[in-house]
Amino acid sequence: MITSTHPLNILVVEDNPSDYFLFSEYLRLSGLPIRELFHAQKLQEAADIAQEETPDLIFLDLTLPDSEGIQTFERLNAAVPHISIIVLSGVSDKDVALHTIALGAQDYLVKGEFDEKVLVKSIQYSIERKKILQKVVENYERYNTLIKATNDTIWDWDLRTNEILWNEGITTIFGFRPVDVQNTYEWYSQKIHPDDRERVLLKIEGCITEGKDQWEDEYRYLSGAGTYRFVFDRGYILRNDQHKPYRVIGAMMDITERKKMQEELVRSQIETQKLITQITIQTQEQERREIGRELHDNINQILATAKLCVDMALNDEDIRKELLTKSYDNISRAINEIRSLSKTLVPPSLGDIGLKEALLEMIENMTVSPELRIRIKANDHHIETLSNNKKLILYRIVQEQMNNIVKHARATHAEVELKTSRKKAHLVIKDNGIGFDPKQKAKGIGLNNIVSRVEMQNGNLEIISSSGQGCVLKVDIPL
Known part of the structure; x- marks a missing residue:
């Protein structure tokens, strides 16, 4: 709220000298601190002053030499949307003045029907309303920018009316035409995959009735193309002072590609495990073949030679010593071969x-x-x-x-x-x-x-x- 310590810059756009003089007197009698009072008689002159001097407030007569009626307000408001405008109207254009309120004017005063007290109140309230409106606009723009920066589909569910509002994600991400989107809870719920629907709706209802502040789930959701997309959905439940839920705001994320990657990773891991198992079996078979070959081609031959020498020694006393010596050497060779083979196979x-x-x-x-x-x-x-x-x-x-x-x-x-x-x-x-x-x-x-x-x-x-x-x-x- 404006105080006496806040000097004002005011622009009065009025082409009638008598009306301007009367307005100036009311302003003087109001006792408000005025730093500077600007006066313009034409709309273009007013726009130039407003853009150069940036007044705190503009009083605007709708009937000027270069503009008339609603267009007068629309043109000036478009030129300086951040400045509060109070419309000065005659009795005949009172309806037009009311229309300017709908278009963004902060107030209107009917000429000859206000005094310095009404003027003070109108100035104070108009500037404060403009500040509040400006904050609302900034927050709205910030909210829209945030929504555009995310790939989520934002939804807003009013529990009192069962109406659901969607952001652009329902069309850009899920491919629905704007004319096909319905702002009802039934339209939303019917798009959930039949196999997931009961589970998801019961979980939402449970979170709301059990007093929880948020809900999240993964399920399949129908797209505009007629195919189901995997989504990760979460909602935040708003409650009033009596802890009664009245609104749920949420964001639905399309995770179809992530699901495909996870499934592909699982398949890859299974294939890798199959390959490892196959290679392990092949390795075992190869080792068995190697052992069999070593035993058959090498150790078996050595032991067979040793056995032959022993058999001959049993039947021939003349060369028994020589044959036993050869048999001993062959058995020693077999032992060394077995030791070498064992070292290859048994972990050190x-x-x-x-x-x-x-x-x-x-x-x-x-x-x-x-x-x-x-x-x-x-x-x-x-x-x-x-x-x-x-x-x-x-x-x-x-x-x-x-x-x-x-x-x-x-x-x-x-x-x-x-x-x-x-x-x-x-x-x-x-x-x-x-x-x-x-x-x-x-x-x-x-x-x-x-x-x-x-x-x-x-x-x-x-x-x-x-x-x-x-x-x-x-x-x-x-x-």
Whole structure:
């Protein structure tokens, strides 16, 4: 409210000198502090003064030399919408003055029917009403901007009338034509998927009757195209002083694409698990074949030779000693072969000897070409603080890749490097062999075993190779 300490700038738009003089006298008698009183006789002159001087209030006669009637107010209000306007009317244009109130005028005074007291009250109330209106407009614009900035469909449900108002999202997001949208609760509820409808409506009703402040749910909602969209909907329940609900304001978010991504992720995880299971079975079958071949082609032959020597020694005393010696040597060879095979199959005791020592022992027991030199770099002491499970994974990956290098790479140099960072264990295996094209070469059982082990640890695998350029295998496993 204006006080006596608030000097006013007032613009009076009046082309009749007598009416202007009388108005000036009433203004003087009112006792209001006036900083400056501007006077204009034409509408264009008034618009220029208002835009340049920005008065607190404008008194406007609707009948001017360059404009008349409703248009006088509309033109000036459009030019300075932030300034309060009080219409000065004659008795004959009282209805026109009332119309200007509907268009945004703050008040109207009929010439000859007001005094200084009415004038004071009209000035005070008009300026305050304009301030309040300006705040309402700013809040409304802020609300609309906020709604446009979100991809949600905003709805406003009046529980007293069962009317629901929608923002533009119901047309832009769900594809309904504006003429098809009905502002009723029944229209909204009928668009919920039949399988979800009863559950959703009962939950809404329960939240309202149980005194809760908010509600949320996921369900399927019909779009304008006739297809159902997955939505995440939530509403905030407003209550009066008696805690009686009277309004629910909410936002409906289209999560169809998110649902598709989640379903795709689940399918991908299932496929990955199937692949891991398949590779595990293939690995087991491959290991059985390797064991069978080793037993049949190598150890079985050695033991058969030893048995033959024993049989011959039993029947021939002359060469018995020589035959038993040969039998002893063959049995010793078989024992060594079985020991070597066992070390390949049975996980090493990494907690006792450490990962680096286990790798050195593994390479020492491998059948490696004399031309191939293998170097191990594992000086990071944090390697030995890894869990035994992660150590075993790294050990098996090195074992698989070293077998690949020995069998296929024709390399003369290979290097195994192990180190850690704050969040990962890093393994790099390099060789200078014949290399291959990772994009064209189908993965063998060895590489598949490596891939499955890395995936089970949620790690990353990178293979860098090309024909004649050797191969670099990089593995990162989260700690």
